[in-house]
Structure formats: structure tokens, C-alpha cells
Amino acid sequence: MPSSIRTNIVSGDRVILAPERARRPRDHKLVPPDTSHTSESCPFCPTEPTRIPEPIRTRKSASFPDHEHAITVVPNLYPALTPADAEQAFARGPYDAFGGVGAHEVIIEAPEHIEHWTDLDARHIAEIFATWQERLCDLRNDQRLKDIIPFKNIGPRSGATLAHAHSQIIALPLVSPRQHQLLQRGEHYFELHHRCALCDALHHEEQSGERIILEDDAMLAWAPFASRSPFEVWIAPRAHSADFAHASHRDLTSLARHTRRILQLWEQAIGRVDHNLVLHSAPFAFADKAYYHWHLEMLPRLSTHGGFEWGSGAYINATASEVAARHLRELNS
Incomplete structure (x- = not known):
């Protein structure tokens, strides 16, 4: 069965049905966490090049001068969406669905077995962000992707x-629900105030200083x-910038420094915690909008969402952002 995107007509929830994902391996159980992984257990290590697909893109890095391919982009072996899937929309009774056309890529972020960005230097992380940027620019050339x-x-x-340091990119044939929410809220705020909501948030945070953790001329964390x-x-x-494709080398360098430093501060404050990083750049048709502002979201996985979160769409957080920010600032100083 090919991938498809289904919509719940009651809630508006969107689900990617991806049968290929059912065959994914899980290497966390294969290797003890306190030992070095080897090529026998890690398909992303350079000693096992036959275990990954043909690269889409490779990139050099001054951080790994002995490796021709310091960063490698490959198709995901277990894709949620693929360019080969059909593009058509179809109905099943009252239900709407779309063919699962899209792209699902993996960025293998280091040629050696490194698991955490805190074990990489900031200039290499900037090269990873530059790779994300390149893939964004390339994938938007496919008119089917949004x-x-x-x-x-x-x-x-x-x-x-x-475990091997890697990130992923999924390109969609429609605007994702989260992006749609950001666009709607941004447009509504702009209609009321004639300003970008995130720009206003940044200005207020800079003025109050309560929740600021790191800052320089280019970026705020x-x-x-x-x-x-x-x-x-x-x-x-x-x-203000809606489109991550327009981020300069200076922007990417600052973003990399701040991201790496936040991860270091997390390690000091709460340990080497599981986490997600998500980049939000404007959907392709909205890349010039004054009400969308690209940003990186960093979310430590300190708790599991329960029935209330699933049922309400709201979150319960026992630690005020001012308290967390003050603690991280103190550790930074």
C-alpha cells in the first residue's frame, strides 16, 4: 500500500499513512549506551557505506578535513512520503485523502560515530544548517511540494x-497543520497591529530580559x-525574515553557536536529555509574507503527554519560563 495523507473530517487532524515505516530498525536496544557504537550496529558509519542509499548531496566541513563527505544527505530507507507516489486527491465515502507524494531525506551529520551536537563544534553545526537550507531550496523546485x-x-x-548524529527533512504536498496555525495566527496579528507577532515578541523579550538566555547581533534565544x-x-x-533560505552565513553561524550552547546548558541543568529540534520556515507560497518569521524550536522531552494534553491540545508545565531562563543564564555566566 503506498503512502497517503488522510484528514479527519471531525477534528481536521491530518495523518500520514506510511506502511513502509513499519519496518524501521531500532538500534538503541542493540548497543549499550555507555559503549562506542561500531559499524556492526550503525548503518550511518562510514565503514558500512553499502547500508545507506546513494547520496543526494554531500558536503565538506573544515571540522573533518580528512573526510571528503563530512555531511551526507540520503533518501530515508523507510520514507513517510516519496517523490514517486501519486499526487492525486481522492475520496473514501465522506473522507478526503491525498496521494503521499513528497520527500523524506536523512542528513547524516558526521562521518564518524558522534551522537550529540555538543560533541561537534559550532562551525560544523552551521554546515548542517546550511545543508538544511540547500535542501529547502532544491525541494521547492518540485511544484508538487508546498x-x-x-x-x-x-x-x-x-x-x-x-543514535548516530542525524536529522531529517520531510517535504509535503500541502501545508502542515502546525504551519497552518502559525500562518493563521500571524496573519490575524498583522491585520490588527500591522506588525509581525514574533518581531513584537522578540522586542518585548529584549526589553524585559526575563526570558532571554543568549543573544548577539543576529539571533536571540x-x-x-x-x-x-x-x-x-x-x-x-x-x-524579520519569513524564509530560512534567505538566512546568511552570519545567521547560520549565530544559530549554530546558540543551539550548541543551549544544549550544553541543558546538560548542566537537567542532564543529557532526549529532545526535538524543529525548524519552522514559511511554506513555499508564503515565503515573502510580513507576518511569518522563521525560527528554531528546541523542546526537551522531560515529560510524557497524557490524556489532558491529547484531549485539550493544551500543555501542563510546572516550571515557569522565567525560572528556567534565569537558571540557564546563571549557568551560562
Whole structure:
């Protein structure tokens, strides 16, 4: 059965039905967490090049001068969506569905077996962000695709199934529900105030200083006022920009420094915690909008969502963002 995208006509929820994903391996159980993984257990290690598909893109990095391919982009062997799937929309009784056309790629982020970005230097992380940027620009050339989500899962509680440092990109034939929510709220705020909501948030955070953790001329890292989880962090450019494709080398360097430093501060505050990183860049048709502002969301997986969260769509967080931000600032100083 090919992949398809289904819509719940009652709730509006969207689900990607991806039968190929049922065959994914899970290597966390194969290797003890306190030992070095080897090529026998890690398909992303360079000693096992036949275990990954033909690369889509490779990239050099000054951090690994002895490796021609320091960063490698490959198709996901267990894709949620693929370019070969049919594009058509179809109905099943009252239900709407779309063919699962799209793309699902894996960025193998290091040529050696490294598991955490804190074990990489910031300039290499900037090269990873530059790779995300390149794939965004390339995938938007496919007129069937409307949206792209680069993300990174670390640890079993985040949904990760392989330990070797990697991130993923999924390109969709429609705008994702979360992106649709960001667009709707951004447009409504702009109609009322003639300003970008995230720009206003950044200005207020900078003025109050309560939730700011790191800042420089290019980027701010702060704990959102309504954090979904203790120690959640967002990072965004000071200058308004809807499209991550327009981020400069200076922006990517600053983003990499802030991201790596937040991960280090998390390790000091709460340990090497499982977490998710998600980049939000405007869907392709909205890349010039004044009401969308690209940003990186960093969410530590400190708790499991229960029935209330599933039922309400709201989150219960026992740690105020001001408290978390102050603690991280103190550790940074």
C-alpha cells in the first residue's frame, strides 16, 4: 500500500499513512549506551557505506578535513512520503485523502560515530544548517511540494531510532497543520497591529530580559512565555525574515553557536536529555509574507503527554519560563 495523507473530517487532524515505516530498525536496544557504537550496529558509519542509499548531496566541513563527505544527505530507507507516489486527491465515502507524494531525506551529520551536537563544534553545526537550507531550496523546485519540515530527534523519548548524529527533512504536498496555525495566527496579528507577532515578541523579550538566555547581533534565544515544557527554547533572527533560505552565513553561524550552547546548558541543568529540534520556515507560497518569521524550536522531552494534553491540545508545565531562563543564564555566566 503506498503512502497517503488522510484528514479527519471531525477534528481536521491530518495523518500520514506510511506502511513502509513499519519496518524501521531500532538500534538503541542493540548497543549499550555507555559503549562506542561500531559499524556492526550503525548503518550511518562510514565503514558500512553499502547500508545507506546513494547520496543526494554531500558536503565538506573544515571540522573533518580528512573526510571528503563530512555531511551526507540520503533518501530515508523507510520514507513517510516519496517523490514517486501519486499526487492525486481522492475520496473514501465522506473522507478526503491525498496521494503521499513528497520527500523524506536523512542528513547524516558526521562521518564518524558522534551522537550529540555538543560533541561537534559550532562551525560544523552551521554546515548542517546550511545543508538544511540547500535542501529547502532544491525541494521547492518540485511544484508538487508546498511545505518542508527539517527536524532532529535525539533519544528514544523523542522518537529517534538511530543514535548516530542525524536529522531529517520531510517535504509535503500541502501545508502542515502546525504551519497552518502559525500562518493563521500571524496573519490575524498583522491585520490588527500591522506588525509581525514574533518581531513584537522578540522586542518585548529584549526589553524585559526575563526570558532571554543568549543573544548577539543576529539571533536571540529565549524561553517562550507559554513554554510547552520546562526549559523549552526558541531561537530566531532579530531581523524579520519569513524564509530560512534567505538566512546568511552570519545567521547560520549565530544559530549554530546558540543551539550548541543551549544544549550544553541543558546538560548542566537537567542532564543529557532526549529532545526535538524543529525548524519552522514559511511554506513555499508564503515565503515573502510580513507576518511569518522563521525560527528554531528546541523542546526537551522531560515529560510524557497524557490524556489532558491529547484531549485539550493544551500543555501542563510546572516550571515557569522565567525560572528556567534565569537558571540557564546563571549557568551560562
